[in-house]
Amino acid sequence: MSMTTLEDLLVEQIRDLYDAEKQLVRALPKMAEAATSEDLQEGIRSHLEETKNQVSRLERIFEELEIPAKGKACKAMRGLVEEGAEAASDEKSEEPLTDLAIIASAQRVEHYEISAYGTARAIATQLGKENIASLLEETEEEEKAADVKLTEIAEDLMGQIGEGKDAEEEVEVEEKLPRKTTQPGAGTRRAARG
Ligand code: FE
Ligand code: ZN
Ligand code: FE
Numbered sequence: 001m002s003m004t005t006l007e008d009l010l011v012e013q014i015r016d017l018y019d020a021e022k023q024l025v026r027a028l029p030k031m032a033e034a035a036t037s038e039d040l041q042e043g044i045r046s047h048l049e050e051t052k053n054q055v056s057r058l059e060r061i062f063e064e065l066e067i068p069a070k071g072k073a074c075k076a077m078r079g080l081v082e083e084g085a086e087a088a089s090d091e092k093s094e095e096p097l098t099d100l101a102i103i104a105s106a107q108r109v110e111h112y113e114i115s116a117y118g119t120a121r122a123i124a125t126q127l128g129k130e131n132i133a134s135l136l137e138e139t140e141e142e143e144k145a146a147d148v149k150l151t152e153i154a155e156d157l158m159g160q161i162g163e164g165k166d167a168e169e170e171v172e173v174e175e176k177l178p179r180k181t182t183q184p185g186a187g188t189r190r191a192a193r194g
């Protein structure tokens, strides 16, 4: 790849995104299937529909640029999708934890996309390509909304687990136990945990 203009850079960014979105169209059904929570299944499936539309939006952008729709292997998305598949194939963990691991992967994906669309939109704006910029912005907004939705589902799931701040009573009882302060090495462990 050799670039000479800012428009070349925009084309590179769009090609990367085109491949990334197409990878997601293939990967999201598996992640939805692996999810246990109905909210999560539904959330992933509805984002899958949006993702298909995002692919079409990128095709419209290729048309605007008057070049053929052609992807360029997005290695970052390949890695993120691999991690997602790993989380989804984990059958040994407790259900909400598998779902939370799927969400952890899915949110990495959304953040990657938000970043990439933001950059591409800024370049398009700089080039005065307002139609392209607004198409990119539409997708960017969908990615942000998907991320927020995933956060909400994760909060619900974490609340069901009964560890941490929602289980304060348990923590208080534990703090009254003398072994916590007299146990040798406890301070060191706490420090190491940092
Ligand atoms: Fe997307
Ligand atoms: Zn990429
Ligand atoms: Fe990292």
Ligand code: FE
Pocket (backbone or CB within 6 Å): 047, 051, 109, 110, 113, 142, 143, 146
């Ligand atoms: Fe997305």
